[in-house]
Amino acid sequence: MVKVVVAGEVGTSVKESQAWFRIKEAEIVGVADSLSSLGEILQGTEVDIVDIGSVSESADQWVTLAAQAGKHILCADGSALGREGIRLCDQYGVVLQYANTLRFAPEYEQAHEQIKNGTIGKAGVIRLRRGAPASAENAGKCLFQELGMREFDWLRWTFGEVERVMAREVKHMNESGQIVYYALVMLRMAGGAIAHVELSLADGTEHASFELTGDQGMITHDSRESIPIRWSGGERSLSVTFRGLDLMQRQREHFVRCVQKQEVARLHARDLLAALDIVAAARESVKRGQPVKLIHGGDEG
Amino acid sequence: MKVGIISFAHMHAHSYATYLQKHRDVQLIAVWDDDSRRGEEMATAYQLDFYEDLQVFLQSGIDAVIICSENAKHKEHVIAAARAKKHILCEKPIATEIADAREMIQVCKEEGVMLQVAYPVRFAPVMENVKQIVQSGALGDILAIDGTNHGQMPGGWFIEKELSGGGAATDHIVHLMDLVRWMLQDEVKNVYAELDTRFYEMEVEDCGMVSVEMESGVIVGIDPSWSRPKTFPTWGDVTMRIIGTKGTLDVDVFKQHALYYNDRDSKLQHLPWAVDMDERLIADFVQNVMEGRPPSITGEDGLRTLEVVKAAYESHRLKQVVTINKVHFSS
Known part of the structure; x- marks a missing residue:
């Protein structure tokens, strides 16, 4: 036990x-x-x-x-x-x-495997998006860390190290004190692919999407469209989890197997450091108004 | 009003020819093409007179020309038409070099002819609505726009640099840039771009991402890639997400379509049912000529978007953000 x-x-x-x-x-x-x-x-x-x-x-x-x-x-x-x-x-x-890593999210895990298997061929332009509602609590937060870290980690896990980062952000407090916060990040992967990450704290509800293009095809996903049970009308909202797709359970099962030495950890502390490096580069790029070169050892393919 | 077409090199010429023929105030009578076989075929298809000599074509009694030659030839054809006092609708991009665009604008001004650049997406009813929503203030102040103008790889002269001036960046940055300038009444301050050739073996770039800051501080992302797979159900897309202080607007300009699961050709297809933007662009041009009005989309609009394309190439070379130095005119 x-x-x-x-x-x-x-x-x-x-x-x-x-x-x-x-x-x-x-x-x-x-x-x-x-x-x-x-x-x-x-x-x-x-x-x-x-x-x-x-x-x-x-x-x-x-x-x-x-x-x-x-x-x-x-x-x-x-x-x-x-x-x-x-x-x-x-x-x-x-x-x-x-816990909120994308490495255990079924749609991102599948996409990762497909890319590794060469499904789309040579990767071209990779578009990722993550959005959440504007909030008064966003004032002191860093959008790149808050929302971007997960996507940066997934990009690195799937496509390898990042060579260059260019980021721009805009922030605004509206009359009701909500902070609208939005950023566009461009990453040139060392393998050559060009990634575009859109981060938005200006959405009505939580949203995530990706579009992965390559010379042999394209894989797309949009959380707004992957809704097998849709509730409309009435006062209540619907919250469902699907057997086998529970993120918290999947990750904990993996974690237990790691501790029991039956499995190698899918995510290491040094991956988190690398994701934080990308976050820092994005912040630096915003500050300087120029792209920032990330020189990194590269320990994942 | 009598109209002639200079070259069918760009496929939009077919759509323009169709709508010119449908227009009740227009007689489409002549075609010139430096590819005489294509010219003769088009003359037969649309029942036009074909001219091998551009000067003779320009003296055929036409009032206006539609120029659909390869990008690098726009300059020669616009200047020739302007010297012959013909009003001009020129396919985008206006030119492949900034100096050329400037000269074209200057000559049209000297000759007192109208030069309109073909940015048909402005005439898509969806975009007219979007512009109205943006300008009504319903979204509050605009903070950012993330857009795509994806396409399938067009091939032909589009991928020959000396004729096209460049690949996906030349072909697709300008549409979104024109829409952003038009909606926001704002100009580009600086540009960053990563471009590459990753989908096909060829000389020009087939993909990239562009990051723009407007003079107002609005940030803009543009994906101009020819990244749509061969199995994609249509030619490409124009999409925008517009982030305002009071809300976000998601726009997919060509979303008005039915889906056709086509077993005959084993493919999935969009069947658009929207009002055709090319028809409205042609109607607008004809009306401007007939009423002696200024063009809806000016040569300068064409020049400003070309400046962004050039800055994107320079940024890609330098791996730096490039500040736009706008060309100014002495009036």
């Missing part, structure tokens, strides 16, 4: 706990609602995985504590991860993953 501690601020990790209840080979051995309680649990209990749910600011301190104790870490939000915590995980050789 793999032993899990669910951590995070009081009352915020319900979804994480429920997800672990669905994993046959894991059990929750503790719930930590503060840094000090996490410290205590890690000292007195046998633990394999620390699952960090919602934290209001950086998850860095939580990650540091768990990594120093040699525990594998699953963090709900990739954008809450700081460079220091990630580096520590890399150093201690613990598995660090974040």
